[in-house]
Amino acid sequence: MGMFERDQHVFADAGPLDDSYEPEDIRERDDELAKYQRALQPIIDNRPTSNIFLYGKTGTGKTVATKYMLSHLESDAAQYDDVDLSIVWTSCENLSSSYQVAVALVNELRDAQDADRISTTGYSQQRVFDLLYDELDALGGTAIIVLDEIDNIGDSDDLLYGLPRARSNGYVDNVQPVIIGISNDFQFRDSLSPKVKDTLAEKEILFPPYNANQLRSILSPRADKAFHDGVLSEDVVPLCAAFAAQDTGSARQAIRLLREAGELAQAEDASTIAEDHVRDAQDELEKNQLYEGMQELTPQGHAVLCALAYHQALGEIPVRSRDLYQRYTSICDRLDADRVSERRVRDHLSDLNMLGLITVYERNEGLSAGRYHEYELDVPLQAVLDVLLATSRFEDVADHIRSTAADQNRLQSDFSSY
Incomplete structure (x- = not known):
């Protein structure tokens, strides 16, 4: 028996679960x-x-x-x-x-x-x-x-x-x-x-996010084509749809979750794809989605993330938006990039929060200081730097942050703390 053998039990045609697949009709739109x-x-x-x-x-x-x-x-x-x-x-x-x-x-x-x-x-x-x-x-x-x-x-x-x-x-x-x-x-x-x-x-x-019923409608015909008859448990497609609807409302996320669940079942040589495979797939994809979410940020989003990473490397967290904005403008100047207003930086911080990349704290110090927000990373600094180092425009700045963090002994090598 070889190390690799062609699957005969789970996937009939994995094409419909690929990101490049173009369906014959567009559902729920x-x-x-x-x-x-x-x-x-x-x-x-x-x-x-x-x-x-x-x-x-x-x-x-x-x-x-x-x-x-x-x-x-x-x-x-x-x-x-x-x-x-x-x-x-x-x-x-x-x-x-x-x-x-x-x-x-x-x-x-x-x-x-x-x-x-x-x-x-x-x-x-x-x-x-x-x-x-x-x-x-x-x-x-x-x-x-x-x-x-x-x-x-x-x-x-x-x-x-x-x-x-x-x-x-x-x-x-x-x-x-x-x-x-x-x-x-x-x-x-x-x-x-x-x-x-x-x-x-x-x-x-x-184009608003999909709800669970819409995602089920999108997933079902793809699942029928992708898997052999009798492989899918009845609760697999609804669970994939529910997970994706609760998180992002993304059809892409639901499809990837279904494919990952199939691959886990295949690796176990299981006869059916069950609810446990979906839950394990969700755990695996959550880590991958953090990287993907960071990679898909706009250049301005990367600049804001870079500024927050700098404060994280120095241990200056949580940080107020006004202080973060000063670091952001310095990074833009170093990169010879356009700046956006402090209000737009706060919008980008809201996006980072929705992606699960940062934590936001609301402070209320009464009449003396009023109400304001503070921010810190909610993922390991090393994970952020890995993405920034792979983005050519931010490579030099990310390398400097990494050196700063190493001096402060603040780097984490993996997702163990997540």
């Missing part, structure tokens, strides 16, 4: 899809089309809904000779400025034409924008530009001002750009400059 269809309909009618922004936390169906709607739009547009449609899709996950997004778009368009790519340095921002306008104008018709995780660009929103005005400013003649922005941050629009808010004139579609 009828209202959102109807709004999406109305927003895209002018393209078929050859009418002016508004930009579209989708908001919602990770795993609420924004990206999969966009792929589904644009696939149908592209297919239906092919029926009309007078509809010329192009779609350009760029993930902004590792892009933190309009300049970087514009370079990525130019290269995406040039890759499609097997043309030479441009480098990420050596050009002025306006030159990169001009190259992008040239590439788009060569497409003609309507060009839908999908910017996934657009909130990563933070305050660097020049592209969101330039693209919608490209035609009226004479930068393009033959193309009508339409932006579809996908954001995990409900407050992203608040961080945009007033001129960008006015220029975008976008349709907004909100």
Whole structure:
């Protein structure tokens, strides 16, 4: 017998439990899809089309809904000779400025034409924008530009001002750009400059978290395809849905929980996936989600986390937001990054609290000092540094924090204290 043998008992087809799986239909998003269809309909009618922004936390169906709607739009547009449609899709996950997004778009368009790519340095921002306008104008018709995780660009929103005005400013003649922005941050629009808010004139579609019943509806057809008959106990799918609904309302979390439970059952050579497998899978994924939650923060979120990690390394915790803000501005200056207001830093701290990464203490010292909040990490400092060290922009600062923590003997090597 070999060390590795092909599974014949648990998984029939694990594809439906993969993050990249695209379902044939989108469940539990009828209202959102109807709004999406109305927003895209002018393209078929050859009418002016508004930009579209989708908001919602990770795993609420924004990206999969966009792929589904644009696939149908592209297919239906092919029926009309007078509809010329192009779609350009760029993930902004590792892009933190309009300049970087514009370079990525130019290269995406040039890759499609097997043309030479441009480098990420050596050009002025306006030159990169001009190259992008040239590439788009060569497409003609309507060009839908999908910017996934657009909130990563933070305050660097020049592209969101330039693209919608490209035609009226004479930068393009033959193309009508339409932006579809996908954001995990409900407050992203608040961080945009007033001129960008006015220029975008976008349709907004909100994707709320799923509830337990909706998650059961999403999980059930995937489970039917993924597992052999008779493998799943009746309470497995409802329990996966309940855990995810209570935590984040994320379909992605529910699907990963179901897959992890199956893998645990497979490792035990169990004949069925039971409730205990789901509970063990939940414990395992909680640790992984901490890392993932930190990795998916925006650059501004990373800067706030970095500032708190610095205070943690020095033992200056819990720390008030006003003191934390001073450290945050120093980090931004060191990184040559844009700052946000103290109010926005408090918003980021609220997000970190919701992710379970920090603890917030409310203090009330009466008339003398009033009511205020203090913050400290709720995960090991080493776990935070591991994520920051893997993020190139914060590597040097994280390395300095690690040295500081080592001097203070404040590092923990694992999740043992969690």
